[in-house]
Amino acid sequence: xxxxxxxxxxxxxxxxxxxxxxxxxxxxxxxxxxxxxxxxxxxxxxxxxxxxxxxxxxxxxxxxxxxx
Amino acid sequence: xxxxxxxxxxxxxxxxxxxxxxxxxxxxxxxxxxxxxxxxxxxxxxxxxxxxxxxxxxxxxxxxxxxx
DNA sequence: ATAGAAAGTCAAGTATATATTACATAAAGA
DNA sequence: TCTTTATGTAATATATACTTGACTTTCTAT
Numbered sequence: 001x002x003x004x005x006x007x008x009x010x011x012x013x014x015x016x017x018x019x020x021x022x023x024x025x026x027x028x029x030x031x032x033x034x035x036x037x038x039x040x041x042x043x044x045x046x047x048x049x050x051x052x053x054x055x056x057x058x059x060x061x062x063x064x065x066x067x068x
Numbered sequence: 069x070x071x072x073x074x075x076x077x078x079x080x081x082x083x084x085x086x087x088x089x090x091x092x093x094x095x096x097x098x099x100x101x102x103x104x105x106x107x108x109x110x111x112x113x114x115x116x117x118x119x120x121x122x123x124x125x126x127x128x129x130x131x132x133x134x135x136x
Numbered sequence: 137a138t139a140g141a142a143a144g145t146c147a148a149g150t151a152t153a154t155a156t157t158a159c160a161t162a163a164a165g166a
Numbered sequence: 167t168c169t170t171t172a173t174g175t176a177a178t179a180t181a182t183a184c185t186t187g188a189c190t191t192t193c194t195a196t
Contacts, residue, residue, distance in 0.1 A: 017171085017172060017173085018172075018173070018174095019171095019172080019173095027154070027155085028154070028155055028156075029172095029173090030154080030155075030156085030174090030175085031153080031154055031155080033173070033174065033175085034153090034154085034175095037174075037175090039175095040152080040153060040154085041111045041112060041113045041152085041153075042111065042112055042153075042154090043109045043110065043111055043112070043153070043154095043182090043183080044109060044110055044111070044112055044115050044130050045109045045135070046153090046154090047112050048130075048131070048132060048135060049135075057126075057127050057131070058125075058126035058127050058130060058131055059125050059126050059127050062112050062116075062126060063116070063125070063126055064116060067113070067116060067117075085141085085142060085143085086142075086143065086144095087141095087142080087143095095184070095185085096184070096185055096186075097142095097143090098144090098145085098184080098185075098186085099183080099184055099185080101143070101144065101145085102145095102183090102184085104143095105144075105145090107145095108182075108183060108184085109182085109183075110183075110184090111152090111153080111183070111184095114183090114184090
């Protein structure tokens with residue numbers, strides 16, 4: 001899996017740390033880090049929570065064209 | 069979780085059975101059924117595969133406004 | 137009326153998303 | 167320097183996404 005720079009930059013735009021985003025969506029800091037690093041494959045419910053916290057859409061933060 | 073009628077109707081619009089969609093995205097028929105029934109919370113990778121198979125976006129098939 | 141396909145459901149197993157604890161490193165400020 | 171904060175990473179544990187196999191129900195067609 002490739003890194004998720006969209007989440008990382010949307011978080012930076014809101015001046016939030018990984019910990020703050022994690023608390024806002026109710027997961028651990030390591031989970032946010034792993035998602036940004038592309039180490040796993042979050043559930044759609046968590047993706048929606050991240051979108052709400054960052055004021056973005058699913059397509060903006062979680063679409064990928066280059067997936068087979 | 070609530071039913072996912074967007075997936076169900078996009079699948080119907082393409083005249084695909086649950087089995088055909090399951091084969092197209094590489095999961096079991098029961099998994100597609102469970103997603104349509106709202107029984108679980110698929111991963112984003114599977115959501116993207118379903119979007120590609122049905123020619124829809126994440127926002128069209130998997131956004132939900134009424135989630136806290 | 138009957139058969140066959142599609143959909144819905146359930147139980148038991150496997151794979152993996154996520155938590156917890158912990159440690160290392162880099163950057164920034166005092 | 168020393169301390170603090172943010173980040174990256176790893177090991178072990180748990181919850182749950184997903185599989186497999188089987189059964190029932192509903193729909194459509196013959």
